[in-house]
Amino acid sequence: MKKTFATLLILALLLTGCTAAPAQESTAPSTTLPAKTEPVTTTPSTAPVTKPATEPPTEPPTEPAEPYDTYFATEIPCRIDTSGSWYSLDYETPQAGPDEFAWLVQNFHVRQFNWKAEDLGRPVLTFTGCQEYRLLSENTVAEITNATLSYCVAVSEDRGALLRLSYTEGVEPVTLYTDPYGRISSPKVYDQCLFFIAGVDETTNGIYRYYLPDGTVDLLVKDLPATKDGDNIRFQIVSNVTLAWTVMEKPTLQDMEDYWETEFQAFGGKTAHAFFSEVIGKDLPTAADFLATDEPERRHQYEDVLEFLLYQGNDKYSVHYYYENFLTGETLEAYGYVRRLFDDYYYPDGTMRPKEEYSNGMLWWLDSYYQK
Numbered sequence: 534m535k536k537t538f539a540t541l542l543i544l545a546l547l548l549t550g551c552t553a554a555p556a557q558e559s560t561a562p563s564t565t566l567p568a569k570t571e572p573v574t575t576t577p578s579t580a581p582v583t584k585p586a587t588e589p590p591t592e593p594p595t596e597p598a599e600p601y602d603t604y605f606a607t608e609i610p611c612r613i614d615t616s617g618s619w620y621s622l623d624y625e626t627p628q629a630g631p632d633e634f635a636w637l638v639q640n641f642h643v644r645q646f647n648w649k650a651e652d653l654g655r656p657v658l659t660f661t662g663c664q665e666y667r668l669l670s671e672n673t674v675a676e677i678t679n680a681t682l683s684y685c686v687a688v689s690e691d692r693g694a695l696l697r698l699s700y701t702e703g704v705e706p707v708t709l710y711t712d713p714y715g716r717i718s719s720p721k722v723y724d725q726c727l728f729f730i731a732g733v734d735e736t737t738n739g740i741y742r743y744y745l746p747d748g749t750v751d752l753l754v755k756d757l758p759a760t761k762d763g764d765n766i767r768f769q770i771v772s773n774v775t776l777a778w779t780v781m782e783k784p785t786l787q788d789m790e791d792y793w794e795t796e797f798q799a800f801g802g803k804t805a806h807a808f809f810s811e812v813i814g815k816d817l818p819t820a821a822d823f824l825a826t827d828e829p830e831r832r833h834q835y836e837d838v839l840e841f842l843l844y845q846g847n848d849k850y851s852v853h854y855y856y857e858n859f860l861t862g863e864t865l866e867a868y869g870y871v872r873r874l875f876d877d878y879y880y881p882d883g884t885m886r887p888k889e890e891y892s893n894g895m896l897w898w899l900d901s902y903y904q905k
Contacts, residue, residue, distance in 0.1 A: 598725060601744055601746075601747060601749050604725060604744070604773070605773065605860070606860075608773065608774050608860055609724055609774075610771065610775075611723060611770060618892070619892060619893070619894030619895070620896050620899065621895065621896070622896065624721075624723040624724075626679045626681070627682045632660060635658055635679050635685035636656070636659050636663075637654065637656055637657075637676070638652045638654060638655050639653065640653065642663065645663075646663050646664060652668065653673075654673030654690070655670065655671070655672070655673050656668070656669040656670050656674050658700055667702075669685070670696075670698055670706055672689070672690070673690050674687040674689060675687075675688045675689065675692055676718065676719070678720045680745075681722075681745075682700075683699060685697075685698050685700070686698070686709070686720050686722065686727060687720075688720060688729075689717075692716055692717045693713070693715045694708050694710070694711050695709045695710040695711075695712075695717055695720060695727075695729060695743075696708055696709065710729075710750060712731040712732050713732070714731075714732030714734070714735065715732070716732040716738055717731045717732075718731075719766075722745075723770045723772075723773065725744060725745050725746055726745065726770075727742070727743040727745055728740060728741065728742050728768065729741055729743070730757075730766055730768070733757075736759055737756050738758065738759045738766065739752050739753070739755040739756075740766075740776060740778060753776060753857075754776065754857075765780065765781045766778065766779065766780055766781075767779040769895065771856070772858075774860040775856070775858040775859065776856075776857060777854070777856045777897075777898060778854075779852060779853070779855075779874075779875075780852070780853045780855070781852050782851045782853075782871075783840075784839040786821065786824070789839065790819060790821070792805060792839060792842070793806050793819065793820045794806055805820070805823075805835060805838075806818070809823050809831060809835070813826055813828060813831065836871070840870060840871055844870065850879065851870050851871050852869040852874060853866065854869065854878065865903055866881055867879060867880060867898075868881075880902050884902075886900060
């Protein structure tokens, strides 16, 4: 019995050990490769690359200006400098900086500061006490004047255009005014005004005022004698609405020819022909030949003699001084002679300015004669 029981127990254990374990899902790795993905390629563009647009250089912004009618409804007088022996008007214009200002290259600059001779006549902005400069234009000009902190004003070489030259590099010149007669001269700036001489017609000049903020141009004075460089006309800016100007009558070429063979005591009893031929060192058959020598001092010497003969000797004045306030309409006049220009003044009643008024200098309208 025991053997039989042991045998049966062994068989039971064997059968238990041979029972199959529960089946598990297969996790064998797949042999199927994932679908290929073609790499994305970008073909370089052949279209031209467009750079962002850049604005051209411009001048610094300025404060909004008053309308024309408002500005000229009030007088803005120039300061009178009383610090010297004679009174004078002080209307210095702004410069580009403390040591920067516009200039016209002249022989003096070439000799003194070694500026380039090829720049003679060109407008420049100077720095460091004239040791350095920068061209404002490649073109030569006839005159130049400082105007604002941003630009200066120049007269073209042919005197046919008034130009604004910016201190900002890259800004092109701007034409402010053109004169078909080619007689622009003497530009001067005070406050918001630019005054200048220019042709009115073929035979006369005038003094113009240009309002810088909006470009309005007014002809203030007309019927002035026409000369290309305005040499016989001078003017002072008294205020934004007031001018004082001087007109000089000088002997003409015809006057010089008419008296060329006349003997003058001032020339030691010699004729003008003989005297100037001797001092200049060559025969000068005509007054035109004399003027062609380009001797300014000798020319003035002859003009002084003729002025006395043609004007002072005939109780005529060769210089006329004018003053006008274009806002109030006030006008004043005085007279004199070229050889005593800005020294002797004669009042309308024929009396001469007294010594006690000398301190008024060129500001003759301040004399007590006109303040009555």
